[in-house]
Amino acid sequence: MNLSPKIENFVLHCGEMGSRWGFNRTIGQMVGLLVINEHPLTANQIAEALKISRGNVSMGIKELQSWQLVKVHHVPGDRKEYYAPNGTIWDLANKVFEERRKREIDPTLTLLRDQILDSANSPEEKYAQEQMQSIHDLLETVTKWSAELQRLTPDQLQSLMKLGSSVSKVIDLKDKLLKKS
């Protein structure tokens, strides 16, 4: 596994971004490597390419599987496992997006629902609850929206994009239609 400079560059960049995207540097590099390679790679190839230990690869693969980002291939007569991205770029992005929603939004939504049900017993708590309600509403909106967007194919999304420079046109249109009915 000798990476060309251009490919290595990409892989290293994925490493840098890894932590921002929810995993760590090494795992970011693994994703980059798997995505950029046309053919599935063995754990040893990954370890060699990224210059990390065999055990680290094993842990990384495990993590990526929990995100559903990799799938395993087998070659007849070969006992090694070959790893490849689990779907297209689009699929992977969707999975990351979904998983992050689960980690970043859902727990807060749950907490807020509980807190809001409780009655406030001081002016501070009154205000606090109003704020929590706002956050709750916001997160719920975001959640619904992300579910909607995930359902669209890239083509549909592109189609929506072409509406023009502002989605607010759609809203105006909607309002007009509602007035008529």
Added chain:
Amino acid sequence: MNLSPKIENFVLHCGEMGSRWGFNRTIGQMVGLLVINEHPLTANQIAEALKISRGNVSMGIKELQSWQLVKVHHVPGDRKEYYAPNGTIWDLANKVFEERRKREIDPTLTLLRDQILDSANSPEEKYAQEQMQSIHDLLETVTKWSAELQRLTPDQLQSLMKLGSSVSKVIDLKDKLLKKS
């Protein structure tokens, strides 16, 4: 600064989520505390409420200012600085969203643009570039979309949400609109 259990609970939760949202535990708590309190707080109050050092508060505030999440108040005849959230919940979420886009997407977009301009000089690089092109297109779409959504007010967004359970209806609307014009 004695936090009621309910409020403390919320603040601690913000701490847990802090790292997922792009900052660290302490800074998450600070945001939670400021948002949940109707009145601006001094650095000392924050330090006391969260049981952290005065210096840590100073650094946290600095970080939050770089995200544009807090603003400073002054009380006449009082030299202390009072900190408060910089806008509504909605404003704050927008700022976080925007800042994260800058950190998580923009650098990759820049890298990919450069890489794609380069010519491939091997079959592997050919494939690699196709993949990079896919990622590039995806990220560009996401970027454009997030810009669109950010332009909407909460009301407009709610309005859009109520269009129905599927955004594809919006696409239908778009088609109708295009036919008329």
Added chain:
DNA sequence: TTTAACTTTCAATAATTACTGAACGCTTAG
């Protein structure tokens, strides 16, 4: 000025997170 009331900075240290490599486990070919 001086001093008091604040804020900021940063080197030292603590806490957390990631990585290695040796040991173990499983499977299959010989």
Added chain:
DNA sequence: CTAAGCGTTCAGTAATTATTGAAAGTTAAA
């Protein structure tokens, strides 16, 4: 049955990130 080839685990260690607290900086009242 044994050994070789692979994958997994995890205690120990390395690397990174966060926090403290003391010193230095800033401002304004006296």
